[in-house]
Amino acid sequence: EPEVTQTPSHQVTQMGQEVILRCVPISNHLYFYWYRQILGQKVEFLVSFYNNEISEKSEIFDDQFSVERPDGSNFTLKIRSTKLEDSAMYFCASMTGHEQYFGPGTRLTVT
Amino acid sequence: QKEVEQNSGPLSVPEGAIASLNCTYSDRVSQSFFWYRQYSGKSPELIMSIYSNGDKEDGRFTAQLNKASQYVSLLIRDSQPSDSATYLCALRGTTDSWGKFQFGAGTQVVVTP
Numbered sequence: 001e002p003e004v005t006q007t008p009s010h011q012v013t014q015m016g017q018e019v020i021l022r023c024v025p026i027s028n029h030l031y032f033y034w035y036r037q038i039l040g041q042k043v044e045f046l047v048s049f050y051n052n053e054i055s056e057k058s059e060i061f062d063d064q065f066s067v068e069r070p071d072g073s074n075f076t077l078k079i080r081s082t083k084l085e086d087s088a089m090y091f092c093a094s095m096t097g098h099e100q101y102f103g104p105g106t107r108l109t110v111t
Numbered sequence: 112q113k114e115v116e117q118n119s120g121p122l123s124v125p126e127g128a129i130a131s132l133n134c135t136y137s138d139r140v141s142q143s144f145f146w147y148r149q150y151s152g153k154s155p156e157l158i159m160s161i162y163s164n165g166d167k168e169d170g171r172f173t174a175q176l177n178k179a180s181q182y183v184s185l186l187i188r189d190s191q192p193s194d195s196a197t198y199l200c201a202l203r204g205t206t207d208s209w210g211k212f213q214f215g216a217g218t219q220v221v222v223t224p
Contacts, residue, residue: 043214056210091154098143102154
């Protein structure tokens with residue numbers, strides 16, 4: 001069964017460093033998403049991406065964040081200068097029709 | 112007012128019983144509703160989606176939607192210990208953002224043998 005994959009599963013970085021989180025959505029899906037979940041808190045929408053551009057973004061998704069689909073399969077989230085409060089699980093999701101499926105997540109730890 | 116509200120629980124359910132989970136939302140524009148299950152430390156797994164008023168059944172799960180009351184629920188029949196998880200209510204579409212998903216904080220369900 002097709003699934004969304006994410007790498008790495010765990011990323012540790014120092015405050016101020018740039019990180020890139022990678023996702024491979026399900027191949028025939030057209031909509032892609034990034035979410036974050038701070039430990040013990042709810043899943044928060046960051047951004048949606050369709051037709052090679054951002055279609056929606058939340059107030060969390062500020063200038064420190066960017067997304068790219070550099071080729072036909074990968075979908076990346078870049079955080080330019082990480083802060084301690086960026087520590088969270090980051091989930092990629094992809095959707096076709098009305099069904100949205102999540103990847104396993106990347107745990108980002110900023111020290 | 113929270114946009115998607117759920118009782119945090121924990122909801123304790125004896126094995127074999129029915130678990131009833133509720134979710135209310137504030138934005139009448141929302142059109143698509145989803146229930147996800149999330150085990151501790153894992154990603155959300157889609158259980159089912161519902162778009163029309165009424166009931167939708169899938170195996171042991173039944174989702175109910177009432178747009179007039181801005182209410183969506185999930186019933187889990189014949190609850191099993193493996194159903195112990197946090198159940199997330201989500202919706203798609205708000206007044207200012209048709210494609211944005213919003214999640215509730217989740218209801219923790221504990222099924223006791």
